[in-house]
Structure formats: structure tokens, C-alpha cells
Amino acid sequence: MLGLMQDRPLSLPHVFHRAERMFGHKRLITASPAGERETTVAEWAVRVRRLATVLDDLGVSADGRVGTFCWNTDRHLELYLAAPCTGRVLHTLNIRLFPEQLVYVANHAEDEVVFVDRSLLPVLWPVVDQLETVRTIVVIDDGADAEIPSDPRVRDYEELLAAAEPFAGRFSVEDENAAAAMCYTSGTTGNPKGVVYSHRSAVLHSMVTLTADAFGLAERDVVLPVVPMFHANAWGIPYGALLAGCDLVFPGPNMSPAAIASQLERHRVTVTGGVPTIWMGMRPLLADHDLSALRAIICGGSAVPRALSEAYREAIGLPMLHAWGMTETSPIATVSTPRSHHAGWTEDQRADARARQGQAVPFVELRIADPDTGEEMPWDDEASGELQAAGPWIAAEYYRGEGGGAQFTADGWLKTGDVAAVDRWGFVRLVDRTKDLVKSGGEWISSVDLENEIMAHPAVAEAAVIAIPHEKWTERPLACVVVKPGESLTADELLEFLAPRVAKWWLPDAVEFIDEVPKTSVGKFSKKTLREKFDGYSLPS
Structure with a gap:
């Protein structure tokens, strides 16, 4: 029928x-x-x-x-x-x-x-x-x-x-x-x-x-x-x-941040969206503009630093609305809007929830799988695996078959290249891009999590973490840090700040202070450029 x-x-x-x-x-x-x-x-x-x-x-x-x-x-x-x-x-x-x-x-x-x-x-x-x-x-x-x-x-x-x-x-x-x-x-x-x-x-x-x-x-x-x-x-x-x-x-x-802030204020914009680097640049200007009309600042393209979202919440009463996707997902796949189960949480717990990539939007299906065996992993917020996606606006293949089927599973799911954990409510927490993880002594270090902790330092404007080859541990993290104008920071001060916030073996082996984190053509941190810049870098023994 x-x-x-x-x-x-x-x-x-x-x-x-x-x-x-x-x-x-x-x-x-x-x-x-x-x-x-x-x-x-x-x-x-x-x-x-x-x-x-x-x-x-x-x-x-x-x-x-x-x-x-x-x-x-x-x-x-x-x-x-x-x-x-x-x-x-x-x-x-x-x-x-x-x-x-x-x-x-x-x-x-x-x-x-x-x-x-x-x-x-x-x-x-x-x-x-x-x-x-x-x-x-x-x-x-x-x-x-x-x-x-x-x-x-x-x-x-x-x-x-x-x-x-x-x-x-x-x-x-x-x-x-x-x-x-x-x-x-x-x-x-x-x-x-x-x-x-x-x-x-x-x-x-x-x-x-x-x-x-x-x-x-x-x-x-x-x-x-x-x-x-x-x-x-x-x-x-x-x-x-x-x-x-x-x-x-x-x-x-x-x-420019000034031009965007001016438009947001002048036209009483209620919804806006951009990558984290845009909102990082506008953060120093928040006190100079009336942005009270805003109800949603959509942020995606790369992981939203918790410190950035909280800085907006403290300045204008509105944290970032974290979204995740990619060109292959049209791109919206998840959005981290508040849910009823967050209601009884502390403000700190809710801030952690907002920093997650969020729950799949309707019609998008997600799973995490062991990248080697393809075995599906549980949603317990502990197991992590490659994030895979399926749905009516998820790519089934590339134009002209470019790349073969390497980015698609045998049953038609998109391999996103992101490593993630998922909690029991289906909220995604990206651990890293598979190519950006730091493998130290057989254990993985999330460059995303480490960057978030570094950018929580009040003197840090931007930070990117890359893996550097290491004779004993295979790879170790190098922190590339941009200090805010008018602020000062030493490597020792940063490591002291990080010590109570991350596992000891996650602490970067070195800190390099740079003028700016290089960006890709769509405004994301270009770790590829950083890896080229620090190719042959010698870590302290």
C-alpha cells in the first residue's frame, strides 16, 4: 500500500x-x-x-x-x-x-x-x-x-x-x-x-x-x-x-573584527556564525559594542576553545553555540544546544557541555569505530574512535570518484577523519583529527584538549599543538603560542599553569612563541604549515 x-x-x-x-x-x-x-x-x-x-x-x-x-x-x-x-x-x-x-x-x-x-x-x-x-x-x-x-x-x-x-x-x-x-x-x-x-x-x-x-x-x-x-x-x-x-x-x-562588531551592533543582529579565529579577534572589542540583540553566536570549523566561549558568556551573557560538520556533511551534523539533562548541572559542567560538538541534528546518524578493525565503539564517553556519519545530506562519494572509496566504509558511511567520544545522550566530544593526535609512548595525546587548556591562560591569544618526532617516545607535543598584545608569558609560567590541568605526560616538551598561528583558506589553524615550519625541530632531552 x-x-x-x-x-x-x-x-x-x-x-x-x-x-x-x-x-x-x-x-x-x-x-x-x-x-x-x-x-x-x-x-x-x-x-x-x-x-x-x-x-x-x-x-x-x-x-x-x-x-x-x-x-x-x-x-x-x-x-x-x-x-x-x-x-x-x-x-x-x-x-x-x-x-x-x-x-x-x-x-x-x-x-x-x-x-x-x-x-x-x-x-x-x-x-x-x-x-x-x-x-x-x-x-x-x-x-x-x-x-x-x-x-x-x-x-x-x-x-x-x-x-x-x-x-x-x-x-x-x-x-x-x-x-x-x-x-x-x-x-x-x-x-x-x-x-x-x-x-x-x-x-x-x-x-x-x-x-x-x-x-x-x-x-x-x-x-x-x-x-x-x-x-x-x-x-x-x-x-x-x-x-x-x-x-x-x-x-x-x-x-575585520571591528567592522563585524559594528555591523552586529548597528543592525541589531540576532544570529551570526563564523570560525573561532573570527571571534578570537573580536573578543577585545566586546565591551565597546552593544550586542544585546544577539541570541546565537554559531561557532564551528574547528573546536571552540572553552575559554573563548566563556569569555563571551562573561562579557555579553552569551556563550558560543558550538556546531560541527565538514564540507562533506553540507556541513551541519551536530549542534551543542542546551538540553534538559543539563538543567541540574553546575555552571562549570554546563561550560564543559557547551565545549562539546553536540548532538546529531535530525536525520544525521553518527557512530564511532575502531579505525583499524571497523568495530563500533560504545557511547560511554570513554571509548574513542573515528567518527563516521550517514544521512541525506552526507556525501556518498567525491566528484569524478576522486580519492576512490578510502573515505567511505563498505556500508556507505563517511569516515570523517575525526576521533571522538560520545556520551550516553549522544553528545559528541571531538578528541582530535586523526592526523593531529600526538602518539607518545604508545598513548594518545589530544592536541585539541591541550590547546583548550593552553588558551585558558589569560595571557594567551591563540595556541596550536603539533607532534614532534622523539627518539624515545615516538612523538611529543610542541606548543606554538601567541601572546596577547601587552601581555608577557614565559614557557615556564605556561607549564606551571598547565601542570594541575593536564596529565603530567601531556605537558609540552617545548613552547615556541610565535606572532600568529597560520590559518587555512577557511580560517582554521593550519597545523600542516606549522609542521612544515618546525620540520627538523630538536626537542630538549
Whole structure:
């Protein structure tokens, strides 16, 4: 017996038409070099319809890849809907990739056109001749003074839109499993690998961002996505915000802590999200801004230091909302919202709970397994294993089969590369990345836990721990520490601070004070760079 429900595809045109019809009055605000721009969803929707015609006029094929090389802006949001709603595939190019990686992913995806913010043109243009399938470069003039090359391949975004008639009908994508967007992984060894999101996965993922125990996006929210729109579709926030009917505020190219803090205050933002390094930079400015409208500061991309979350709680009464995921998980897989079983806990215990990656959101399944045997491990918060994920917005394979099946189990689960323990309520606690664990004398040291304890020191701004080869113990931890401006700290003082907080054999064998922890293209700590920097480092005997 079959159910008697209508069979309607889960596709992004529904998100567009819902926003256009119901939330046309809502605001879209974008900061740019030319100043702040405000428009409405209704005005934006007309531009999306014009852009749909432009993609036809440019000859982009039926499922052609539409590259974007843009900041977080309302113009980028136009591309977010126009490309997939016309059956094309949105390909957000990471603006911080090395040139050879940028060329690789654009060629591997076979991008046909690239839309680029004028302020980013000097980054893209030097490699344009190496982009084998790109026929057209469309420049979005954001008010920057970068020179626009005189080249027949270059077109002006506003001129194209002005000359195009708005698409008049309803957008339609009949196959919900058709590709909607793609992102390439970052920070991996070898070439980046393509993750292709379907319309179905994008819609389902957007719906979960509206649930109370995820982000709880609602019509009354004002949302500022700091996480880049080229990074796993900005964690699904743009689509979720349109689905809910939120006001959206975009930071544009000025990603400085001062600029973001100012926007949060000026527009009474209620929900924002970004990686820990963003919030570390803004922490000294908290006393200078009224951020009382905020109800959620989503933090992910790497483990959130407990000390950072608590610093925000103490300063503005709002700790971080910890989330975990990866490009391959669309990316939201867990969120650490408070649960009823936390109610009787002490403040210190609740702070520990907030520092965990949280519980799987609906429709995502997680398990931990022995990486060698594949045996599933118990959820007792003591056993740890590789975290594996399955669900309707979890990748089943990489584009073109890159990487073979090495990152997927025989029964189809994604091997995340994270080592985790899970408590009896299903709250995940990441121990480390498998490649970042320090194996000392046959025992594992969690670089994440050690970093959290180091960053709890009031004089420490940032810290990263890496493994250094050791003749006796195989590996030992080296702490790379950034001291806050105006503060002073010695290695002995730091070790004395750590002594009562971690096991004696976890104490770093050496401390190196550095100016800044290097970052990846999406703002995470780049331990790969640190390992290269300290290659051949000699630990004290």
C-alpha cells in the first residue's frame, strides 16, 4: 500500500518562490568598498530573475557549472539562487586557495563562467588564461578601484542584468537529486576533492537550520553570516535564512573584527556564525559594542576553545553555540544546544557541555569505530574512535570518484577523519583529527584538549599543538603560542599553569612563541604549515 501524498520535488526553486511571495519586504544589507547598500527581497528577486536570463544569454549549458569568486554579499546571494533554480550548478570558488589549487578546481569542475567581485579581480585575473573551460568572466563592481582588463571575455554584471528581461515563469527543477551546488574540500593532502550537493540535500539541510535544537532560524531573526559563502555554502545559513524569511546582513570584503562588531551592533543582529579565529579577534572589542540583540553566536570549523566561549558568556551573557560538520556533511551534523539533562548541572559542567560538538541534528546518524578493525565503539564517553556519519545530506562519494572509496566504509558511511567520544545522550566530544593526535609512548595525546587548556591562560591569544618526532617516545607535543598584545608569558609560567590541568605526560616538551598561528583558506589553524615550519625541530632531552 502506498501513501496518497503529492509527489513534489524538494528543490531550491521552492526556497526562492517562498521568499519572493511571502518575504519581499525583508531587508538585505551589504557592506562594500562603496559603502553600505540596502535592498529588499522583492527587489533582489527581480534581479535573480534577470540573472536567470543572463545565464541563458551567456550560453551556459543546461547543467553548466557557474563559478563564483565573491565575498558575502547580496549579489552573491543572487547567484546562489539563479544558478540552481535554472538547473545549473553553483560552484563557489575559495578566494583563498593557492593559484595552482584555484586553477585545478575550476578546471576539474569544468566551470563555464566565473562571476567575480571587482575587489577580487587582481587575485583571479593572473590565472584566467589557465582556466580551460571558462569562456566568460563577469565582473561585479563592488566599488573597489581594481583595474578591469580590456578583454572580450570580460563582461559587466550590472550591464548584463539591465539588458536582460526577467524570467517570467516559475522556476522548476523536477529531479530533486539533480546537482544544485558544489564545493571543494580544503586542507587535505593532494588536490582538493569535489563535493556535489543535490537540490534535495540542500532543501533538507536548510529545513534543519530552522529547528529549535539547531540554529532555530525564524522570520524575526536578523542574520549575519561571517562564515564565507564559498565555505560549504556558508553552513547553509543563506538558504535557511531565505526559507525562514530572516533579514540578512552581509559583511562584504571588510572582515575585520571591528567592522563585524559594528555591523552586529548597528543592525541589531540576532544570529551570526563564523570560525573561532573570527571571534578570537573580536573578543577585545566586546565591551565597546552593544550586542544585546544577539541570541546565537554559531561557532564551528574547528573546536571552540572553552575559554573563548566563556569569555563571551562573561562579557555579553552569551556563550558560543558550538556546531560541527565538514564540507562533506553540507556541513551541519551536530549542534551543542542546551538540553534538559543539563538543567541540574553546575555552571562549570554546563561550560564543559557547551565545549562539546553536540548532538546529531535530525536525520544525521553518527557512530564511532575502531579505525583499524571497523568495530563500533560504545557511547560511554570513554571509548574513542573515528567518527563516521550517514544521512541525506552526507556525501556518498567525491566528484569524478576522486580519492576512490578510502573515505567511505563498505556500508556507505563517511569516515570523517575525526576521533571522538560520545556520551550516553549522544553528545559528541571531538578528541582530535586523526592526523593531529600526538602518539607518545604508545598513548594518545589530544592536541585539541591541550590547546583548550593552553588558551585558558589569560595571557594567551591563540595556541596550536603539533607532534614532534622523539627518539624515545615516538612523538611529543610542541606548543606554538601567541601572546596577547601587552601581555608577557614565559614557557615556564605556561607549564606551571598547565601542570594541575593536564596529565603530567601531556605537558609540552617545548613552547615556541610565535606572532600568529597560520590559518587555512577557511580560517582554521593550519597545523600542516606549522609542521612544515618546525620540520627538523630538536626537542630538549
